[in-house]
Amino acid sequence: MRRSLAGVALAVTSMVALSFLIPLGLMVMSLAREQSITAAEQSAAAMAPILALTTDPAELREAGAGLRAADYMVIHLPDHATVGGPGHAPQDLLGRAEGERESISRDVPGGWIYLQPVILPQDRVAVVENFVPDEDLTRGVALSWSVMAGLAVVLLAGSVLVADRLGSAVVTAAGRLAEASRRLGTGNLDTRVKPKGPPELKEAGSAFNTMADRMTDLLAVERELVADLSHRLRTPLTALHLAVERITPRTDTSRVQAAVAELEKELNAIIAEARTPLAVGPLGRVLRGEDAVDGPPGAGERCEVADVVRRRAAFWAVLAEQQARPYDLRITDETTPVCLPDSDITAVVDALVGNVFRYTPWGTALEISVNRTAHTVELAVHDAGPGIADPDGALARGGSTGSTGLGLDIAHRAALAARGAVRITRGPLGGAHVAVTLRLATEPAADRPRSRRRSRTAGRGH
CATH class of the missing domain: 1.10.287 (Helix Hairpins)
Structure with missing residues (x-):
């Protein structure tokens, strides 16, 4: 972003500089040409009164030597004699100036020429020729252009430096705001920023602090409730x-x-x-105590899913026996560590099993199973009830009533926290089959022992 701002500043400054320097350079060249031409015309005009007094070549040379821009001046006398060096004017132009008795200025190879006719006594005509070479027409232009180019370079360098400083302030302020947002997202509710930079970023920083304060207040109110x-x-x-x-x-x-x-x-x-x-x-999960620290997924509290399910299954077996529900429990003998505390797995089991007891009639069969795959643990609860008519809608509603209940929302949040998912299908018993997949906290070792089957039916001890 910092480089982008410097690039934009360089491009804008370059366009502005070119828009001024190009016309200014052309104007300097035009002024240099005009000054040389004006000086040549004035020198030729100054010879007119001298020719009216004398046509002596020596006197004319002496008079021309004191004039400005007379280095290439040539005087064409009526008797075809010339005073000065070789002329640069074509014969047709000389004849025209002499015959029509009018001044002529024109570009010729190597420079610019000016012809000034002078009427002498007895109706004779002399022509004063003054030639300006190309180097005189552009004298000083290269130096002026060099000075302007240097000024342009200094201007561009200054604009890039200023843009870099401004960009540095903007990037630093934006980076601090982004870092604060990441820390707040990972659970550090004390994160605040000191608003700096342009007014827009200062306003964004203040809004971030207000949001963080409001979030902390809402969580505190929820905790009190x-x-x-x-x-x-x-x-x-x-x-x-x-x-x-x-x-x-x-x-x-x-x-x-x-x-x-x-x-x-x-x-x-x-x-x-x-x-x-x-x-x-992460994923909106509330962290408490030692869990409320920054760290990668899986760095917090862990538990054994199989142990928690065995403990809660013993609790629900009492009610299953009272309601004459066939009760089947299948739990693997393998280790099933996941990156969730015992309380979260307990809440998932109680919510899903509680839905079965709440929304299916007495005597409806129930099965709880825990299986382990290469990278996940699957906790499944299914029954012989009417099932869930709209599984996708049930997961989307979360806190709905009916056979979906709040249990699906609890299970869904826990699955997301453990990088897993919730799947609802039709189970072997004919009713709803809710499978909560949780990612293992550690990778499996070598070969795993086969799972065993433990069957519980109404009337047996648990």
């Missing part, structure tokens, strides 16, 4: 916890207590996260 909502949920959760403690011990009491404890644990985690300083990372 989440914390406030979580605190409000604590009261009914505490009441529920006390009510469970008063329940007469029976077979499923321990399961209810475990579910309430898990809910309390999740609520405490939400409150803790809401109190933690946050930043916005």
